[in-house]
Amino acid sequence: MPKIVDRAQYRQELLSKCFNLFAQQGYGSVTMRQIAQEIGVSTGTLYHYFPSKESLFEQLVEYISCQDTDEQNLAEIRQMPTLQARIETMFAVITRQEEYLMHQTLMLVDFCRYQGREEINCHQYFSPVAERYEQAILDCLGLEDEVLARAIATFIEGVIIRRLYLGDRIDITEQAQMLGQMVVAYLEK
Numbered sequence: 001m002p003k004i005v006d007r008a009q010y011r012q013e014l015l016s017k018c019f020n021l022f023a024q025q026g027y028g029s030v031t032m033r034q035i036a037q038e039i040g041v042s043t044g045t046l047y048h049y050f051p052s053k054e055s056l057f058e059q060l061v062e063y064i065s066c067q068d069t070d071e072q073n074l075a076e077i078r079q080m081p082t083l084q085a086r087i088e089t090m091f092a093v094i095t096r097q098e099e100y101l102m103h104q105t106l107m108l109v110d111f112c113r114y115q116g117r118e119e120i121n122c123h124q125y126f127s128p129v130a131e132r133y134e135q136a137i138l139d140c141l142g143l144e145d146e147v148l149a150r151a152i153a154t155f156i157e158g159v160i161i162r163r164l165y166l167g168d169r170i171d172i173t174e175q176a177q178m179l180g181q182m183v184v185a186y187l188e189k
Contacts, residue, residue: 023103026110069136091176
C-alpha cells in the first residue's frame with residue numbers, strides 16, 4: 001500500500017528545514033539543488049512542492065510569519081496589565097529570540113537585495129506578512145491605530161538591525177522603556 005502523505009504538513013516540514021540554510025548562506029548563494037541536498041530530499045521532490053527558489057522563499061517567509069504570530073507565542077505579552085508592561089514584555093520576548101530574529105532579518109534583506117527595489121515595489125512580496133505582524137502588534141498591545149502598529153514594527157526592526165552592527169551598545173530594555181513612553185504619550189495626546 002502506498003505511503004499517504006499530508007502534502008500541507010510535508011510542505012511545512014520542508015520549509016522549516018530551509019530556514020537555517022537561507023539564514024546562514026543567504027538567498028543569492030543557495031541553489032535548489034543545495035537546498036534539496038541539505039534537507040535530505042531529491043531535487044524533483046523539492047520542485048514538486050515549490051516551482052522555484054523564489055516561490056520556496058516566499059512560502060518560507062509566510063510560514064515563519066504565521067509561526068511568529070501564533071497565539072501561543074503572543075499569550076505572554078497579552079496577559080500584561082498595562083500598555084507599558086506589554087511593550088516591555090514584547091521586547092523581552094524579542095531578546096529571547098534575538099538570534100533567530102537577526103537571521104530572519106538578514107535573510108529578508110539578502111532576498112530584497114537580489115530582487116531590487118523596483119521588483120519589490122511591483123510585487124509587494126511581503127505585504128501580507130507585514131500586515132500579519134502589524135495585526136499581532138495591534139492585538140498584543142490592545143491598540144487600534146494601524147499607523148502606530150506600523151511605526152512600532154519599524155522601531156522593532158530598527159532595534160534588531162542596529163544590534164546587528166552595534167551589539168550590546170543598543171540596550172533592548174532601554175529601547176523598550178523608551179518606546180513604551182513614546183506610545184503612551186502619543187495615545188494621551
